[in-house]
Amino acid sequence: MQDKLIQKLEILSDAAKYDASCASGSAGKRKAGKTDKTGIGSLTGGSGICHSFTPDGRCVSLLKILMTNYCIYDCHYCINRVSSSVRRARFTVKETVDLTLNFYKRNYIEGLFLSSGIVGSPDLTMESMVRIAKSLRIDHGFKGYIHLKTIPNASPELQTEAGLYADRLSINVEMPTQPSLNKYAPEKDLGAIHGSMNTLKDKIAEHKADKSYSGKRPPSFAPGGQSTQMIVGADDSSDKIILKTSVNLYKQQKLRRVYYSAFSPIPDASEVLPLKPAPLMREHRLYQADWLLRFYGFNLDEILQNDMLDMEHDPKLAWALRNRHVFPIDLNKADKQLLLRVPGLGARTVQKILAIRRYTKLSWVDLTKMRLPLQKLKPFISVSDYLPAIHLLDSAHFELQFKQPKQFELFAT
Amino acid sequence: MKTISITSVPGYDEWRIASRACLAQSIPPEEIIWQSSQSIQDDLFGDNGQTTKVYEPKATHSIPKSVLALFKYALCHKDASRFALCYRVLWRVIFENRNLIQLKTDNDILRLNALVKAVKRDAYKMSAFLRFRKLVIEEQEHFVAWYEPEHFSLEIKLNFFQTRFKNMRWSILTPYRAAHWDTENLTLGDNPDSSAYPDDDQIEKYWLTYYANIFNPARIKKSAMLSSMPKKYWKNMPETALIEDMINKSNARARKMILDGKKS
Ligand code: SF4
Numbered sequence: 319m320q321d322k323l324i325q326k327l328e329i330l331s332d333a334a335k336y337d338a339s340c341a342s343g344s345a346g347k348r349k350a351g352k353t354d355k356t357g358i359g360s361l362t363g364g365s366g367i368c369h370s371f372t373p374d375g376r377c378v379s380l381l382k383i384l385m386t387n388y389c390i391y392d393c394h395y396c397i398n399r400v401s402s403s404v405r406r407a408r409f410t411v412k413e414t415v416d417l418t419l420n421f422y423k424r425n426y427i428e429g430l431f432l433s434s435g436i437v438g439s440p441d442l443t444m445e446s447m448v449r450i451a452k453s454l455r456i457d458h459g460f461k462g463y464i465h466l467k468t469i470p471n472a473s474p475e476l477q478t479e480a481g482l483y484a485d486r487l488s489i490n491v492e493m494p495t496q497p498s499l500n501k502y503a504p505e506k507d508l509g510a511i512h513g514s515m516n517t518l519k520d521k522i523a524e525h526k527a528d529k530s531y532s533g534k535r536p537p538s539f540a541p542g543g544q545s546t547q548m549i550v551g552a553d554d555s556s557d558k559i560i561l562k563t564s565v566n567l568y569k570q571q572k573l574r575r576v577y578y579s580a581f582s583p584i585p586d587a588s589e590v591l592p593l594k595p596a597p598l599m600r601e602h603r604l605y606q607a608d609w610l611l612r613f614y615g616f617n618l619d620e621i622l623q624n625d626m627l628d629m630e631h632d633p634k635l636a637w638a639l640r641n642r643h644v645f646p647i648d649l650n651k652a653d654k655q656l657l658l659r660v661p662g663l664g665a666r667t668v669q670k671i672l673a674i675r676r677y678t679k680l681s682w683v684d685l686t687k688m689r690l691p692l693q694k695l696k697p698f699i700s701v702s703d704y705l706p707a708i709h710l711l712d713s714a715h716f717e718l719q720f721k722q723p724k725q726f727e728l729f730a731t
Numbered sequence: 732m733k734t735i736s737i738t739s740v741p742g743y744d745e746w747r748i749a750s751r752a753c754l755a756q757s758i759p760p761e762e763i764i765w766q767s768s769q770s771i772q773d774d775l776f777g778d779n780g781q782t783t784k785v786y787e788p789k790a791t792h793s794i795p796k797s798v799l800a801l802f803k804y805a806l807c808h809k810d811a812s813r814f815a816l817c818y819r820v821l822w823r824v825i826f827e828n829r830n831l832i833q834l835k836t837d838n839d840i841l842r843l844n845a846l847v848k849a850v851k852r853d854a855y856k857m858s859a860f861l862r863f864r865k866l867v868i869e870e871q872e873h874f875v876a877w878y879e880p881e882h883f884s885l886e887i888k889l890n891f892f893q894t895r896f897k898n899m900r901w902s903i904l905t906p907y908r909a910a911h912w913d914t915e916n917l918t919l920g921d922n923p924d925s926s927a928y929p930d931d932d933q934i935e936k937y938w939l940t941y942y943a944n945i946f947n948p949a950r951i952k953k954s955a956m957l958s959s960m961p962k963k964y965w966k967n968m969p970e971t972a973l974i975e976d977m978i979n980k981s982n983a984r985a986r987k988m989i990l991d992g993k994k995s
Contacts, residue, residue, distance in 0.1 A: 324940050331944040349894050355914075360895040367859045368959065370970055372946030373978050375955025382945060420934045421941075423874060423899060424863045582949050595949065670835060677833050684836040 345542030357459025366428035389435030429463030444472035451483035486542035551596020765814035877928035948981035
């Protein structure tokens, strides 16, 4: 009996690992109240704790599993598609709830990240998922994190109910364009996916707005917002198309996070798919670009010169190399927006510099004490007692010094 | 010269009382030798006369809250020089510059922030990597953890564990101190016995199964794992016993994924 549960867990966690999002997003703070004698768990604010790390470098924060890997759809990139010969399994509602609580009580996890293949129908599947979240919240007073991956084409009522129990909802767009979806996920429809995001976006906004005038706190609705994922390198969409899609999703659907997942070969793959994995560097560059777009005040045209991101240099450095006339930037005078554009200065360092500047002038020694990446910074900045030799920026060989050692091939065949 | 002995760990309260006394008598930092029970053996000035008993005078100097908050963390560091450092910073804040902690490139402040950062990180890792095992005592569930933090991080995280596991009975044992929670009250005890930690837990095998299956063998990034989960913490975590094997087999597993793919 118990061994059977181990087998299910093997299959259903293995199937969940292709999802890129791992950490819990921030969904505010929460804890069991003083008079609550049975509830368990807390949210500490900020993103959740990483309770372990696997040898692929990823954080283990949530129990990330599929409810089932049976599926009636036939998405080519997916190991669970109906035409795949993978071993199948299904957790019951109770098994999932118990496993989550048992893991949580031992301090293994921050909560549950549940997705699922589609069994029976989208609604039947979604209903079981909602029952799991509901049981955790209502029957067990669970205050930890719950992320539900909503099922495409499930009814708006069920999606709305999911929002009452989950901290975050997500629905994967998978591919940036409808033609790509047609080819790789024939049952999925970009319009429907956007429609569902839109419904949830409105609900989230509604519940947030409520707070300001009603005396009593309304039940929270997906306080951690929505996220999505795109597979990179299975279809031939360019970085430009992918990032354009992201910018749109952030703006129109108010998504908290877009995840990029470099296509990685799956067992029993379909013929339509490439055999080689997409380079991890591409995924990495997309994340960097995404970050610059959201937190560093860059716009798409600045980051992308042509259809693809520069693989050699990170997008911020690449921008700086194209815009040498802006540099050197005086760290004692430049405003925040400009400081954020200096290669080698992260948002936190910029904050620090601004704080220090109020009390004292920054000199070269200060920079060494702050342990900044001076080699990288050197040509782009000036401080009270340092100015880069101007020919540094002008030299034709300038770019060469930033050449990175070639990434070792992670998967040499 | 005045010698002050701190006999408890981390020693925050003792340090605070002693510092107030020293401030009240205007004793400058250079004239105090701080001894702590963990460092008495290697103290070069050890036989420098008798230790002075400290007393708590009325507070005369107001110290910014933000400074005290930093001391709380820094004094949980295992570095024995923490007491002297904090007193020196305290002295300088009062007599030299009230905004001293804003001078992030001042050597004392750099050191203080380094201690704070190390303790915060260690405390965070404790809340992340500590593992409970379940005992049933007289039909009541009791969760026990043995954890070896690098610094005196237990005190920093007590609040976290009390909040998160409020309705559970639990004990956290560290090499220097134990904390016991009975759903309402917290009791502390010194030098606990590690043998009270159960050898196994019926759920642990599911956790190991999960850990082994959630990782992607086609993407080994050992250095990324090690920087987030340095080996010094591994002894606290049952799943780390699997890592070597997972890495060794990863190439074969990833290859199989591709080969399987080519077959279909
Ligand atoms: S619907 Fe989801 S589980 Fe089913 S085949 Fe498509 S991606 Fe896979």
